[in-house]
Amino acid sequence: MTAAILSERDIQFMLYELFDAEKLINRARYADHSIETFNAAINTAQQIATKYFLPIRQKIDSNQPTFDGEKVIMIPEIKQALDAAQAAGLGATTADFELGGMQLPPIVAAMVSAYLTATGSTTIGYMALTSANASLIEAYGSPEQIKTWVEPMHAGRFAGTMAMTEPSAGSGLGDLTTSAVKAEDGSYRITGNKIYISGGDHDLNENIVHLVLARIKDAPKGTKGISLFIVPKFLVNEDGSLGERNDVVLAGLFHKMGGRGQTSCALNFGENGGAVGYLVGEENRGLMCMFHMMNEARIMVGTGAATLALTGYQYSLYYAKERPQGRLPSSKDPLSAPVNIIEHADVRRMLLAQKAYSEGAMALCLFGAQLADDSHTADTEEARKYAQTLLDFITPIVKTWPSEYGPKANDLAIQVLGGAGYTNDHPVEMFYRDNRLNPIHEGTTGIQSLDLLARKVPMNNMAGYSLMLGEFQATIEQASKRTDLGALAEQMAESVAVLKSTTELLLTSMLDKNIDMVLSNSVKYLELFGNVVIGWLWLKQAIVAVDALAKSPHESDRNFYQGKLQATRYFFSFELPQIHVWSKILTDLDSSCYDMQADWF
């Protein structure tokens, strides 16, 4: 026996019991699908993951790509695994049938990706970025651009990247200096340096399509003067064949704590006269276009973080069930046999916490995926707008909560394994290292917290915020009708009340107090909101579990639902109450951090 990559039972629960993905087949876009085709796609991913990704996971981690001064050297198994995934259609799960995609609902596609992420989080990164890049060009590119760049990406011939960060412009993207000058043929010449470009160079694909943020000569300063360009590694001839090498060169690779399968590149554009670039959308509207990709990428980041948490949980669970060590406090008899460590209450705590974090985080990401889908494919305009409004609002939480709690879960997985977990004989320390990037890229936790509090909450007369509170309320009402969930419903209602009063005080203070001071604890607000959202998602799971328990004849199902209820109880006892600490800091307008002076450190 070996550890499960993911819990198959939980995937079924999430998709069909919690989120009722089956109803999606009533929508025109998914009319050719069924539960069977959904599950077939997931099974394919599981098989590819098991056959191609899992066996090389450790080897990839121990053999990070190197730069020989000209090109990237990486172990050949990465390309074999990617080719296998691509050949199975897993590179374009949500894309239209006519573009060569599987046209799956995002919520199902998330579980497809999860198998590849759990077994090769950085290998899948090449495909995921390509898919997000293609999706942006589909949304904002010209028909010719779609034909030239998107189709080869969906077919796996071309890869895609997003090239935003520069040595002096990371979180402060508005200060980027990469420049673009219009040429006579209507294309642009791009000059500048980009860093931390994931998949920025490699030989896995024929060509790489960089989406580059740059500033057109004389454009306004700041974020309002940024334009978006397609800058390919190789130019493409009219017949679609590869042309000349473009003026983009790899300057070096970053070596990272984790995510070692994916190249993180420094790229120099235009060292020999300017790289050829093609404007996407309008001039100076590049950041708006890039946000299309960034918002998608933020949900992908959250989902990836949740997935690594889930697989680390499964691994440590397997270990805890197999590893005998020690005895219970009540039985110190040295003649008795040691128990498996899952019998120790503290090991159960660490497993329950992982379950609560990882399954809670995944439920949040699937909720986000469903909203993204609904915003395009829901039946009514009203439902689509509802979904878009709520998605815009909740994106910083979908990005951040899993990114913060995913590594915490992996940290606990290491602890469950003890000394073994610290060695690379087991993958849990790698999960932690891979996952640690997630609170950083695609907007750090600090950036997300400002986005939430200063922008998303007040936005459109608090429209998104109000919808979120409405969702909480509906679930509280459902839960209160179930005897077993009365206390949890009550705690949830109190928690929402804390969130509301905290929010109101902060919004009022933003009007009449020093804005820098009021926003100084924004991360605590994001933590507070995040825990309430995850509490809500656990309460939703508890409702499904309680109802199902009453009618489940099979012991294995009853055990599964008991586990859901116990994880809910754990979350409500151990995690949710922390909001009171954070709320006090926020409502006190505690200025410990704001008052601290640089010279005092």
Next chain:
Amino acid sequence: MTAAILSERDIQFMLYELFDAEKLINRARYADHSIETFNAAINTAQQIATKYFLPIRQKIDSNQPTFDGEKVIMIPEIKQALDAAQAAGLGATTADFELGGMQLPPIVAAMVSAYLTATGSTTIGYMALTSANASLIEAYGSPEQIKTWVEPMHAGRFAGTMAMTEPSAGSGLGDLTTSAVKAEDGSYRITGNKIYISGGDHDLNENIVHLVLARIKDAPKGTKGISLFIVPKFLVNEDGSLGERNDVVLAGLFHKMGGRGQTSCALNFGENGGAVGYLVGEENRGLMCMFHMMNEARIMVGTGAATLALTGYQYSLYYAKERPQGRLPSSKDPLSAPVNIIEHADVRRMLLAQKAYSEGAMALCLFGAQLADDSHTADTEEARKYAQTLLDFITPIVKTWPSEYGPKANDLAIQVLGGAGYTNDHPVEMFYRDNRLNPIHEGTTGIQSLDLLARKVPMNNMAGYSLMLGEFQATIEQASKRTDLGALAEQMAESVAVLKSTTELLLTSMLDKNIDMVLSNSVKYLELFGNVVIGWLWLKQAIVAVDALAKSPHESDRNFYQGKLQATRYFFSFELPQIHVWSKILTDLDSSCYDMQADWF
């Protein structure tokens, strides 16, 4: 300019303002010392660290030792650095002058070690284990054993290890199976397999002295049948020269998340008839002897964890002061220059948290070091007993709080650096990886929490616990006399009250309720106690700072003391209040974890 390894100002504060190390020179043992000799030793360590350790830190991390099937291969710079430290006398800082030591007080020695730990946490590991091994043999070995093994260890010729863990006996040490059979000459023949032996094999020293736990034939089962043996890599002739190779072989190396400079070995004893071992102390009393080393090692682990937190804090502080990025919420004008990131409130939060964790943890470890010293060198028997009782009590907290919060601090250091922190262009991700071992080895956090709640609290009629509470009370009284600290003193008193009522309820419940259930949240109890202890140490620092502020003419000093006060405020607002969440879990006798069943996961 580069980042400071440690804050020199804070070292002076800790030693001479907070703990008044100067008064130690009144003790006979330290009569030849002065503040000048203390600081000279620290300066020597700083110089050795800067010249030999710092330049190779990254190289060590990227070139972990390998096993060629026969011996260990490591980069030669490790030996050069260790030899330099040894030549400077840093291998025997606390040992007696007559054994070749510096005879420094442990509290000063801790700051000496800190420089080497901060720049080479695993390189110093070879020396630290050697020193702890020597200390055990000094305490329990025969004069002949001291002469044969301890003197060459202090001289740097021999290294030392502790060989406890086996594939099936880690936390459950009582189940170890390595066996010992008495030979005709009075020595023993040892047979068995040990794993995770730090420094278990290498060519850095002429010889390696393993302290091995094994079970003499027919000894009782469990921990009461364990004996302790010296098992050298090479036998030693009567004249002190090296004799034959002993029957101990390296079976393999573990490759670890961090700590990559130090070999972690699987050792096979007695594959060819039995390794020669020499009994230390009495038969079946080995674990008691080993606890001498383990308790010392536990304080060392805490101190190492605190040190890595301190140096990561200094590194991220330096970075935050130099790195321009973004603007404050109040100033979004793209024409204005970006600010250094230390101006962002959330970066200050992450720096303040690191300061609170790392300096709080180091204060705790120095308190432990001082108690260890007092237990031997205090003027009166009463004072020595007081110190020993309090030290025994507090050891699980000295081991655990820094081990848990040290990695948290390093995690924040990574976050301050953002994408840069995730790469090995900066050492912060390595600090995290190195530090992550600390909650695992020398007794996991779970084990420590059971030791605290089930053993140390009730021990000797709650003697240690009562002394600890007395210390809290004295500080609360001192703080209440200072107007500026009144509110903090009050919060501290409330926190102690929470600790007391929680403890009383748990102790009562242990008498009449299911012991496994009552102890099931022991880690939360350790967290609660730990935060109260660190709150107390910050309040002590705040008292010193408030008094000093009133009479400091220099701005740099005033800034320093303001920083201490601000870190205290931060800890009391952001960290200490979490005890209420944990206390509720404990006093509710929350059984979420205890009730969880293996089949429900």
